Amino acid sequence: MCCANSLKSDSLATKTNPSFSPIGPKLNLARLRTYPLRTRHSKVKMTDGATPWRRGGSFQKFLQSLPDILAGQTLKAVVSAIVTARQRGKPVILGMGAHPTKVGLNPILVDLMRKDVITAVAMNGAVVIHDFELAYQGHTSEEVEAEIDSGRFGMAEDTGRILNEAMVTGWQQGLGLGEAVGRYMTSHPTQFPNRRSSLLAAGVQLGIPITVHVAIGTDIIHMHPSANGEAIGGTSLRDFHKLAAVVSQMEGGVYINLGSAVFLPEVFLKTVTLSRNLGRALKRITTVNMDFLPHYRPLTNVVKRPTQKGGKGYSLIGHHELMVPLLAAAVLEGLKR
Numbered sequence: 001m002c003c004a005n006s007l008k009s010d011s012l013a014t015k016t017n018p019s020f021s022p023i024g025p026k027l028n029l030a031r032l033r034t035y036p037l038r039t040r041h042s043k044v045k046m047t048d049g050a051t052p053w054r055r056g057g058s059f060q061k062f063l064q065s066l067p068d069i070l071a072g073q074t075l076k077a078v079v080s081a082i083v084t085a086r087q088r089g090k091p092v093i094l095g096m097g098a099h100p101t102k103v104g105l106n107p108i109l110v111d112l113m114r115k116d117v118i119t120a121v122a123m124n125g126a127v128v129i130h131d132f133e134l135a136y137q138g139h140t141s142e143e144v145e146a147e148i149d150s151g152r153f154g155m156a157e158d159t160g161r162i163l164n165e166a167m168v169t170g171w172q173q174g175l176g177l178g179e180a181v182g183r184y185m186t187s188h189p190t191q192f193p194n195r196r197s198s199l200l201a202a203g204v205q206l207g208i209p210i211t212v213h214v215a216i217g218t219d220i221i222h223m224h225p226s227a228n229g230e231a232i233g234g235t236s237l238r239d240f241h242k243l244a245a246v247v248s249q250m251e252g253g254v255y256i257n258l259g260s261a262v263f264l265p266e267v268f269l270k271t272v273t274l275s276r277n278l279g280r281a282l283k284r285i286t287t288v289n290m291d292f293l294p295h296y297r298p299l300t301n302v303v304k305r306p307t308q309k310g311g312k313g314y315s316l317i318g319h320h321e322l323m324v325p326l327l328a329a330a331v332l333e334g335l336k337r
Contacts, residue, residue, distance in 0.1 A: 044069060060333050074314050079327065081286040081312070082117065082254050083334035090253035091119040093246060095268055097260035098126035102141050103321045106134065106197045108328050113202050117331055120246045121178075121199055122239075124263045125214035128181055128200065129221065132163055135185060135198040153220070160224025162191075167231045176242050177235035178203060178210035209246055211239035213267045240267065247282075248275035254286045257302045259320055261291065265301040272306045283310030290316045290323055 050072075051065040063079075066072040085092055094109065112118045123131075133140035136158065147153040163181060170180020182204035185192045195201040203210030214236045216222060216229060247255070247268070257264055275282055287306055289298040294317055303313035316323060 048073075059329060060337075063330055063333065071316065071318075074316055075327070075330065077312075078254075078286075078288050078314050078316060079330045079334055081288075081314075082331050085253045085286070086117055086335060088252060091246065091250045092117060092254045092256070093120045093122065093250060094118050094256050094258060095122040095260060095264040096127060096258040097124055097264065098130050099259040100320045100324060101127055101130045101134070101199070105320060105324050106131065106199060108325055109199060110197055110202045112328055112331075113199075113206055113208055115332065115335075117328075117335070118208070120209040120211075120243070121203060122211045122213060122243050122264060122267065123178070123199070124260060125212060125219035125221075128163065128177070128212055129159060129219060131199050132181065132185075133159060135192040135195045135201060136162075138194050156220075160221045161226055163221045164224055164226040164228060164231075167235055168226075168228050171228070171231035171234050174238075175235065176239035177212035177214070177232070178239055180235055181212070182210055209242055211243040211246075212236060213240060213243075213263060215263070240271070243267065244271040244274045247271040248278065248280045250285055251280065251282055252284050254288065255302070255306075256288045256290060257298050258290045258324070259292075260298070261295040262297050265289075265297040269301040269305060281310075282306070285311040287311065287313045288316065289314070290318075290320070290327075292317065292319050 048068040050067040082092055130140045166181045166184035182200035185195050185201040186204050287302050289302045303315055307313040
């Protein structure tokens with residue numbers, strides 16, 4: 001007890017005795033150099049801030065009210081790039097996965113095609129299936145969890161039979177996959193009462209390149225007994241060459257990757273290098289990735305690599321069902337002005 005009390009007393013003495021000084025060096029803050037705030041560069045200015053909304057305002061006023069900071073600034077830059085490209089007759093190419101179609105955005109995308117904003121569309125095989133089923137019967141997207149255990153997943157007879165038939169016919173006629181399915185729809189109008197909202201049918205009707213890029217085994221129609229590997233692969237290769245030809249002409253244009261995390265970013269990168277290898281510089285291009293999560297390949301193969309020696313790349317993160325209508329409306333307003 002004596003020793004313990006002695007240690008306690010020594011500890012208190014260390015804390016309270018003014019003859020003891022802290023261990024280690026001290027900073028002399030009186031010598032710190034400062035500067036006037038007015039001379040410093042600042043990233044945020046009052047003039048960049050948002051404007052409160054007033055009831056009854058126009059959509060153009062709403063766009064102007066957005067802050068000119070981060071995503072607000074990016075959205076305005078992307079809108080400006082698309083508007084400028086179309087005013088100058090340059091292409092705006094849309095590369096997309098299936099989710100935008102599944103969340104009901106086909107009518108907006110088709111409208112942009114009809115209004116000469118989107119000049120070419122590239123898609124993966126899943127888009128074809130959902131686009132077909134919506135045009136054919138007005139509904140799509142099965143419950144995978146409910147069907148996978150029974151073996152019923154992906155076994156819709158109409159989808160597999162008709163799409164594979166369209167591909168085989170297109171292969172024999174020298175068509176690409178997208179045009180083959182689109183022409184099947186337009187030549188069988190009674191089977192497709194909702195074809196006005198079909199990307200594939202609109203492409204054929206408007207003369208807009210619609211290309212489809214698949215990997216064997218990724219789509220439910222590849223399980224169907226009528227699947228023909230030669231037709232699937234052959235028509236898809238034709239579409240790759242068609243897309244490469246479109247990309248080779250996009251100097252001053254825009255490429256948008258919408259909801260494809262792997263497949264379309266890889267395809268786009270190959271079309272860029274193919275175009276440059278054949279003598280097209282593609283130094284003044286704009287690339288945009290739109291998805292609800294940031295993914296490695298779109299950010300690398302769409303936003304960064306194709307524009308590293310010229311052009312600009314942008315990323316807009318947000319739900320498709322909100323961001324696509326917003327972008328579409330902003331572009332149409334910009335073109336109207």
